[in-house]
Amino acid sequence: MFSLTDLKRSYGRSGSRGGAPDVRPYLLAGKELAAQRPKLEAAIDWHRAHAGRKRAGIPQDQLAQLVGDYRLARCLAACLQSSFVFRAEPFEQLVRAAVGKAYRTVWHRLQQAHAASAPELRLHIFDAVNARSGGFANPETRGALLNEIAAPFGCDGEQLETLLWSDAEANDRLVAVADPPSVDALAAEYNRRALATLLLRGLSADVFLPSPDGAAIRRVYFAVKRAGLLCELSLQAPDQGASGGVWIHLFGPLEIFGPRTRHGDRFAQAVLELLRAFPRLEGSARVLINDREYVLRLPRGIADLATDSAASAAATVDVSFDSTVEEHLFRTLRGMERRGDTYEWVVEREPEPLVHGTTVLVPDFALTRRGEGAERRVFVEVIGFWTPDYRERKRAKLAALGGSVDLVLVVQEALAPHFADLPYPTLPYRRRPSAHDLVTLLERTYPGARRRPRRTAPAQTDAAAREEWEALFGAGAALPAARAAGKATS
């Protein structure tokens, strides 16, 4: 990321009246990139030309002059740090360079005197100066004093002095640690960091995925979850289903302590990951700059500007659960499954999204039982976090699904009344849901063939739902159990 001060940007207002103004980062693309290309080349060449030199001998202003802009120069220098870095030379190497042939003797004696690093050597010298010269060196006698201190090491005062402050920043050398990037790769890295610098201050984002398939929705949803964020999906045109496009509202978990942009790192990472993975994605983010809210537009294809090989190898995020309740439930179910205690139900995270009519819902788990009879797949939704607002939206979605799929709700006891009228079996819990109770509920609601040998009738989805489903997941995909098949409420 760049420092906000270094990032060139402008502000404008293109949104609705009274809405937040836009922030527009300066990006290296199109005509601008064409115009700046020679300067980017010059910045790369400048670094290449100074490789091997000490920091003190490198005129830092020169880069800004070459690039013609202080802030851009600093940003480019930051990007080029993946190829060129300032490094301190090892002390032993410096001793060798300073004393030449006498190196072995001097190095050995320095080690013996516990002065084999610049800080140790300084303390040694200060001790000596304190003992011999009243705490400071007089310019008239300084040379002689240093010679006197240096003699036991087998070198002279001047050589000793070159070592004394050799760890100062000014003595670091610019080292080429990798091949320099191409101009296009440098521009892409600049663009990526410029966007990340603003997204780091993100509050939320709304992005639109035109006509996704089920797999795409699933990938988006779980990429967001893996980054530890939350998202809500909604359809652009309810009558067209997912093919009309899906809106993704991205935001961080609720906490009262800390700044509003506390999820900045994860947020920037998730948005950039999505933009990279889905080139057709477009939308905007709300970002907070100096306590003011701005809109950062994310037009389609913006990811192309910010994509290069190095960036796409960015660190992967851990798969995490968005609540400990969910995590506990999943792990317990897995454990029971391994012990054969789940009546053959197999638990699965990241199941496919449920799309019905206008509604898109990605449940937390799916439990599948492949018995002698037809496969039974039941989705599990753990409810449900956060604000009354969020709860109501969740409720509306579940109501809209209208019982078209087999879904079990695991609901915190205090919330249960809000979901009681929905056509789904419900497992209430106080602090943590019991995995055992969940399996019992499943068995009661969807009795297994082994225990109650009863062949389940084939799924009877209505034609529209079936069509939608097949369009999303292909004709061969597992069909959700029909609403008619043994639905129960508890």
Add this chain to the structure above:
Amino acid sequence: MPRARVWLRGNDLLIAPADADGGDADRLRAELLDVVTARELLYDSRLGAYRTLPASFRRVAERLERDSYRMDVEFDAAPTLPFTPRPSQDARPYQREAVDRWDAAGRRGVVVLPTGAGKTLVALLAIARAGVATLVVVPTIDLLEQWRRALVEQLGAPPEHVATFGGGRRDVGPLTVMTYDSAAIHTRELNRFGLLVFDEVHHLPAASYRRVAEGAVAPFRLGLSATPERSDGRESDLAQLVGPIVMARTPVELSAHLADFREERIHVALSEDEAARYERARSAYRDFVRRRRLRITSPEDFQRLVIWPSANDPEARAALLAQREARRLSFNAAGKLAQLRDLLGRHRDDRVIVFSEFNAIVDEVSRVLLIPSITHRTPPVERQAVLDGFRSGRFTKLVTGRVLNEGVDVPDANVAILLSGTATRREYVQRLGRVLRPKEEKAVLYELISEETDEQHVTTRRHRV
């Protein structure tokens, strides 16, 4: 009797009704809204609990207790110390009074005492009185070790119970000393303590540091400062974050107890050649500002109007270089170094500390005169060795930048030399003076000022109270 469950999750404090029948959430909400603002209260429906800031714990607990709630608190808000603290030093009357007043104010509040008046002992007495696990928050790394030593040596704390967190260490114990920076990052560590001591508490209201106070449940809080006022006026937030000012004493009121020192100002003239070069450089810069009709009143203005354009505007670049040259000349390093040498010669047998706020000057003094130095770039091990060495008398001269201005005790230094400065208040010089410890004669503070430059105006401004 209604019941409430109170626990911590992440850095939030959670409160939920805990009666068998689910309890009356609305009543609980009403109670909470009496003691926390609506902005600081959020309902988490998944947990069936209200979220608020940990700092509200004491207010919430007192309120619910008052209204006959039975509370199941799932954490220990004030863990007892595993040893009995015994302050080894006798307190002066005003120090005892400060602790009494703090105690009477419910063990919350700020004590304002001048530098050198013994604020540390006030904190030690407060820790001894509260007898609970305590976090001391300090502004600089140097203060970590100083406080650790005070806790061990002056409070009788077993060393294994005293930890420092910051500057590369990450230990936590019943008594922990942490920098503001570390505390603001590692907020999860904050809830192990019943008492928070904020050294140099005027730092706390800063946007990035106030979370240290907000994110901790500690019911007891003590702030210490010589100068609680801030340029942004946010010192008024301290009442909420720490507590009210329970006692304030001025240097005049405590003059009998404070180190006495003599102040000597030495004017160092630029050579004729330097003065001419200085004048040329200054007028080159001024002409540019006048010609372009720029209004430069802050470092940000200077960056925006001079530094940034200098990359592609030759005139701006010339002005920038002229300004830098003028500044460099105005430090008058050569003249001051010669004067410094004379002073050090005069105080060969004294412990002398040399201050300059410019790291380049600190480095130069250290190199030319072979004196140990401390700046923010000094590696931690060397920094500790130099400070310890100066305390023990291993080194008798020390040159340092701003890092030592605040709160660090420099015992036994009886001479201070201030090379160049900025436009801060008169208090600044006095604070430096008061870290001195007189020997047979009065301690002395020399201030070396360049003549005929901007710097002189700065110093004049500083001397105006």
